[in-house]
Amino acid sequence: MKAVVMAGGEGTRLRPMTANQPKPLLPVVNRPIMEHVLRLLKRHGFDDTVVTVQFLATLIRNYFGDGEELGMNLRYVAEEVPLGTAGSVKNAEEHLRGEPFIVISGDALTDIDLTDMVRFHRENGAMVTIGLKRVANPLEFGIIIVDDDGRIQRFLEKPTWGQVFSDTVNTGIYIMEPEVLDHVAAGENVDWSSDVFPKLLKDGAPLYGYIAEGYWEDVGTHESYLSAQADVLSGKVDVEIDGFEVSPGIWVAEGAEVDPDAVLKGPLYIGDYAKVEAGAELREFTVLGSNVVVRSEAFLHRAVVHDNVYVGTRTNLRGCVVGKNTDIMAGARVEEGTVVGEECVIEAEAYLANNIKVYPFKTIEAGAVVNTNVIWESKGQRSLFGPRGVSGLINVEITPELVVRLASAYATTLKKGAVVTASRDVSRAARTLKRAVVSALTAAAINVQDLEAAPLPLARFHTSQSGISGGIALRTTPGDPQSVDLVFLDSSGADLSPAAQRKLERVFSRQEYRRAFPGEIAELSFPSRSIEAYTQELLRSIDLSGVDEANLKVVVDCAGGTGSLILPALLSRIGAEVLTVNNRLDEASPTDTLAKQTRDLQRLGELVASARADFGVRFDPVAERLQLVDGSGELVDNERALLVVLDLVAAERKGGRVALPVTTTRVAEQVANFHGVQVQWTPTATDELTKAALAEDIIFAADGRGGFILPEFSRTSDGIAAFVRLIGLVARTKMSLSQIDQRIPQAHLLRRSVPTPWAVKGSVMREVVEAAAGREIDTTDGVRVIEPDGSWALVLPDTAEAVTHLWAEGPDDDTAQRLLEEWAAVVERAEG
Secondary structure (H helix, E strand, C coil), X not given: CEEEEEECCCCHHHCCCCCCCCHHHXXXXXXXXXXXXXXXXXXXXXCEEEEEECCCHHHHHHHHCCCHHHCCEEEEEECCCCCHHHHHHHCCHHHCCCCCEEEEECCEEECCCHHHHHHHHHHCCCCEEEEEEECCCCCCCCEXXXXXXXXXXXXXXCCCHHHCCCCEEEEEEEEECHHHHHHCCCCCCCCHHHHHHHXXXXXXXXXXXXXCCCXXXXXXXXXXXXXXXXXXXXXXXXXXXCCEEEECCEEECCCXXXXXXXXECCCEEECCCCEECCCCEECCCCEECCCCEECCCCEEECCEECCCCEECCCCEEECCEECCCCEECCCCEECCCCEECCCCXXXXXXXXXCCCEECCCCEECCCCEECCCECCCCCCCCCCCECCEEEEEECCCECHHHHHHHHHHHHHCCCCCCEEEEEECCCHHHHHHHHHXXXXXXXXXXXXXXXXXXXXXXXXXXXXXXXXXEEEEEEECCCCCCEEEEEEECCCCCXXXXXXXXXHHHHHHHCCCCCCCHHHCCCEECCCCHHHHHHHHHHHHCCCCCHHHHCCEEEEECCCCHHHHCHHHHHCCCCCEEEEECCCCCCCCCXXXXXXXXXXXXXXHHHHHHHCCCEEEEECCCCCCEEEECCCCCEECHHHHHHXXXXXXHHHHCCCEEEEECCCCCHHHHHHHHCCCEEEEECCCHHXXXXXXXXXXXXXXECCCCCEECCCCCCCCCHHHXXXXXXXXXXXXXXXXXXXXXXXXXXXXXXXXXXXXHXXXXXXXXXXXXXXXXCEEECCCCEEEECCCCCEEEEEECCCCCEEEEEEECCCHHHHHHHHHHHHHHHHHHHC
């Protein structure tokens, strides 16, 4: 006996899950519903099967092929136009001649005993046997009444409650004799239940109903879709689960990695090559598809997550469905009944309320609260560039494919034949992605000078040389080993200006990439003397007089980063006694985590104290920033380090201006003015500080986070140059860092961040300005409110996250704390 699987339905009630895929391919415990149906047919001996297809038919054909992997013979019959349940089977008539056949839906989950149903059909000499099932709510189904022998007496399609006269419903599983097709008009839209069966019943044909004892669920709604997953995991339906039951109710497929410290409370299913980190909690009836990543502290309960989904740390998913290739970022929350389509991005801290539908290819902004369906709006990212270039999770947000497109867009903004540098930190991810960068640039007729692994200051210096138009540097995101930054440089080695960023974004968004003709493919070269050129220019530009006579002893921590490629050779030419540690390329730790920083700084302090060194320096892994330890081994925090270096520079120069962000303590102004130096306050963005440093009378700039600009050598942040400059300053001053620190007044500057949805950031700032009425305000960056006694508070919306940052400074901590609380209350009130 042959089988007909009806797989042409659109599944409109299941959108957005079925917006881009046919309903039969929806996964139930990581297998398409139709695969469960085909395996049931195979189990009961129906090897030869015809599949009727219409909606997205190619996807079904591509997935199942000819059925060889299932041990079946599958043939497909496509409908040009919808023909109805009977018309679609009539369309396959040429494959069904001469013998009875079974018709079954490809989108209903069942384990009904088909063998027993065939027996029933044959024993009763039926023309048609309809599979029946008793259900609690028959409103969505066709009701059928049978007599004691099983012969059908009456049909009623999808009744109201007032019309309900039975709980026995039509499952859409039929066994038919071939002559039934003579009663179906060819090429017309004909339905079994409303057209064919009532007519056959009226004509007295032998129609029987087989009341099945097995499981049957018409997966037609989001609720029934979730119920089907739970029923499979609970063992209520006899289907094969692809995996190993590692403990009662806990199913884990091949290649999955589950950390022993993850919390699993079954029944649940973890798909092949999925990864569940320590601290994640998976609760009952959760299903993870293939290649899903669940980060630490994520919580999932009755959540169905399709293939290739990233679930970030601290996310909370309850009773929802997440489509394939979607990223759920840190702290996001998706509530009961919500369905997120495929290829979506739910950004950090976003909240999706109950029963929301987010259609495919949508981005929900960070911190957004979504209470209505997101169907037509295609909300893209606010900006491609963040504060550190283009940043994102490795192989989740930043993939080789994305990097190729970004590099192609960058190349398109330059002239053919231009020269661009490429560089990276020590990580494998940066090395892999840089290869994609190089390929894309050379394919777009841009010559590449590959600096390979190099400190970021060296990459900036080399890019600033004559004849080079820009550069791309890749590094692991500071503090986040799972993420990577693509830093795009202009011809001066600085980060791209906002205008240049927007130009690149326009090319990227339109995908208007330039390609070279075969004869225009550009060259890749490897500069041989870049380190030597950088070192020579640095020693020529920085004043090191007095170092030989001072007999300084310094401890330097290279942090296992690219600074170790330069520092040993450089230090040997400075004239100070230097002890270096972590002087290697450490692929395993390509960025600074808090734990690594704390450990290394503690060790650095111990070495400085035991060696009786004058001070110690620890570089970040790309040598762009540094941290200081004084002669007693105590850490000089970044804010005090800025003041110490500022005091040294200003005392020596006794004139000019220094550029500092508005978030810097106003003690810096006291220090500068004491030595006859003026302060230029700048916005907090890195490019603004770099732009300010271009002025001829700027003698120093710093960002308060360990980044220093020495204009006599470079107009960009350079930790190596800052260190060399500091050695010269300390040698000539003949004072220790702690002595310099002690003569600088203490600052009372406090900080706080308040979560702020993107939708209300504008109204928050308006409220701040209104609340500041009558007081002096400064709008260099954000809104700084200045009190009559000189105390001040700054309210500044974050450019990349759904938060607002606040700073407050006063003559003492109590005053600063009062100001901070006052303006935090204004921000929180404005949000409400």
